[in-house]
Amino acid sequence: MLDTALEVVGGALLLLGLLLATIGLYGMLRKPRIFDQLHAAGLVTGPALILVLLASIAADSAETLTSAVLVILCVLITSPLSAHAIAQAAWRRRASRDDVESGDDQGSTSPRRIA
Amino acid sequence: MPDLLETVAAGWATLLLIAGGVLLLRAQDALQRLLALDVLVAIVVALLTIVSYARDVSYYIDAALALALLSFGATLVAARHVIRGRTP
Numbered sequence: 001m002l003d004t005a006l007e008v009v010g011g012a013l014l015l016l017g018l019l020l021a022t023i024g025l026y027g028m029l030r031k032p033r034i035f036d037q038l039h040a041a042g043l044v045t046g047p048a049l050i051l052v053l054l055a056s057i058a059a060d061s062a063e064t065l066t067s068a069v070l071v072i073l074c075v076l077i078t079s080p081l082s083a084h085a086i087a088q089a090a091w092r093r094r095a096s097r098d099d100v101e102s103g104d105d106q107g108s109t110s111p112r113r114i115a
Numbered sequence: 116m117p118d119l120l121e122t123v124a125a126g127w128a129t130l131l132l133i134a135g136g137v138l139l140l141r142a143q144d145a146l147q148r149l150l151a152l153d154v155l156v157a158i159v160v161a162l163l164t165i166v167s168y169a170r171d172v173s174y175y176i177d178a179a180l181a182l183a184l185l186s187f188g189a190t191l192v193a194a195r196h197v198i199r200g201r202t203p
Contacts, residue, residue, distance in 0.1 A: 021158065029134065034146050037147060068164065070180055071179055074183050082194075086146055089146055092198050
């Protein structure tokens with residue numbers, strides 16, 4: 001009884017995680033700017049991956065679940081840090097290039113010259 | 116985990132991998148390539164996890180953990196390189 005429930009929940013989590021990854025990748029393919037792509041990439045490297053790893057509750061062995069929990073912890077810590085590093089590099093490169101992006105800037109403030 | 120679900124998930128993850136490859140080829144500058152590689156590593160981690168469920172062994176997820184850590188370190192170093200140029 002519990003086995004069947006866990007299998008159903010695990011399968012649902014797996015498919016939901018893959019669906020979120022598809023949505024995130026589609027968003028990344030459609031957007032040309034790095035900042036929009038960062039927004040969609042956070043969906044792929046964050047929630048989509050965590051949902052696929054959480055589907056390990058349906059696995060038969062307990063070692064799979066333990067390893068999956070370790071990877072979830074690693075992803076929770078490293079994914080925002082790497083996204084922040086890329087965003088900071090994009091921001092500073094834009095500041096040092098000193099050009100104004102035309103089009104859909106939506107009134108954001110231009111970056112200050114750093115150093 | 117049922118057989119059909121594993122096959123569907125593995126096929127879906129492979130399609131996502133191909134889409135990530137297209138994303139990498141269409142990148143316009145270095146930071147977009149870096150981001151595409153980060154996303155590709157995330158998809159590979161998901162694929163390794165699905166293979167681990169399908170074969171009912173746990174060591175593929177351990178390989179995925181090592182890959183995720185290496186990708187994180189490489190992303191930080193490459194982003195720093197884009198800002199600062201070559202460190203003397």
